[in-house]
Amino acid sequence: MNPVDFFADHTYRMVFFGTSVIGLVAGALGVFAYLRKQSLISDVISHSALPGTLLAFLIAVVVLGVDGRNMLGLIIGAVVVGTVAALGANAIARSTKLRIDTAMAVMLSVCFGLGMLLMRVIANGVFPGKGGIQDYLFGNASVITIVDFVTSLAVGGAAIVVMIVCWKEFALRVFDPQHAIALGFSARLIDALMFSMIVVATVIGLKAVGLVLMVAFVVTPPAAARQWARTLPGMVVLSAVFGAIGSGAGAYLSVSLGSVPTGPLIVLTLFAIFLVSLLFSPRRSLITRSIGRIRARQRLRAQLLAASGGWA
């Protein structure tokens, strides 16, 4: 499909710009998860966002008696439970002998279990507007409405603004957590802000991408950007660009190729960017590094042979 036809179509436009925004925000904030060595935290968040979203839906429908599909309400539910789960995993790692990977796995699975339970409750009951709730599992980019798009733009934009305003504090805490405390900053406050922004970046993509694949949006762009960037601002900008371009390109391809789901194709596009970065980035390239190592070893061998008089 040529670009003119593509952008003339409202649904395609929504898919393209909707996923690009998701990729941009997740790419930017994913850098902080990467640098805290908690890349998988986004998987905890996305899985715990399921019960959060469904709880928000139930509260809206049963308690408040309003439309349960309101995007902002669902995001708030996801953010609350997602933040609790992310900080909970960190609290377990801090206060027990369990390591963070175990703590994250426990948190992730228990939240997902709760979410599946709630999903069954909703499926079995009579709730207005419950259709489409299963999209949160695997995502469905073609159902992005203009309201969804504007909401994710506003919420994601707010997360980016918080990141820029608290840039100095975030940078300090990710580089040297204890130094931040010694300088008089509240570690708790910085962490709460940082993790809730990572949560926001994760949950705005749930409906379009699904909770299973969302982790790729948060993890892959920073991993690719690290290969090229020399500074923190450089890494965040590059990661955001990778996220946006990968998502846009993946969305375009998925439409062009016919009935191919968008989320999975974006994940593959992001992986392609990651692979190119691993192989060809100037200073950290796998190829030039291994060639350099082989040459250095050959030189060393030649020297040693010469020194030993050629007996080895």
Add this chain to the structure above:
Amino acid sequence: MTERPGVANETLACSAQHLSVAYREDAVLVNVDLDVPQGIVMGIVGPNGAGKSTLIKAMLGIEKPLTGSTRFFGRPLRQAKGRVGYMPQSTSVDWDFPTTVFDVVLMGTYGDLGWIRRPGRTERARAQQALEETGIAHLSRRQIGELSGGQRQRVFLARTLAQRPDLYFMDEPFQGVDAKSQQAIVAVLHGLRASGKTVVMVHHDLATVRDYCDQVTLLNRRVVASGPVDEVFTRHNVRIAYEAEGAGDPFLAFDAGVGAP
């Protein structure tokens, strides 16, 4: 709990009172009392696991003490934060972090800025000066991952200098350092003392204690002895701190720097 006399004394750079720290059920530090007068270099010396780093962290509130408290210039830490600097062990961070030497040193000025405010011309000038004082101005634009062990220590030292505190806590500043960096760090230490600043430094090399320190605290979970090097840094006290038994102990053959008896 009664306060020791002089704990709130403003002429002391810092004073720890009955400080204890426990990791889970195990006491790492037991009832440490420590007075550091202003304008001196205080070495904290003791065997591995003696709680040297923990003592510094507990005084600075990074590690939560089980009992006790610390005052800085006669005040609680909250009221003296800007005057107290901390140089952690350089191995405490991941040096494969996307940032430059200059940006790390600039972080030393963040405490004075507080929340939200960004570093400006004044802060950059402070960072630049700290780079020059530690002799690494030429590395300013370098990626921190490309530095040697000694250069890393000097980056951390420069970051602490950029903060411009009156009291410096340094955790093993000479760890893994080449001769050139060692000289540069010693020069900074002497400069700080000459300008009336105070340094509390965890130090593991007994042979150089006399050269670098005015006072020394021998630590092994509790304070074995603390005071001027000439009075305190004796063979007897070192032996107690290191739990070395018997006169023929090979450990005691190495005590060139230790005073007799």
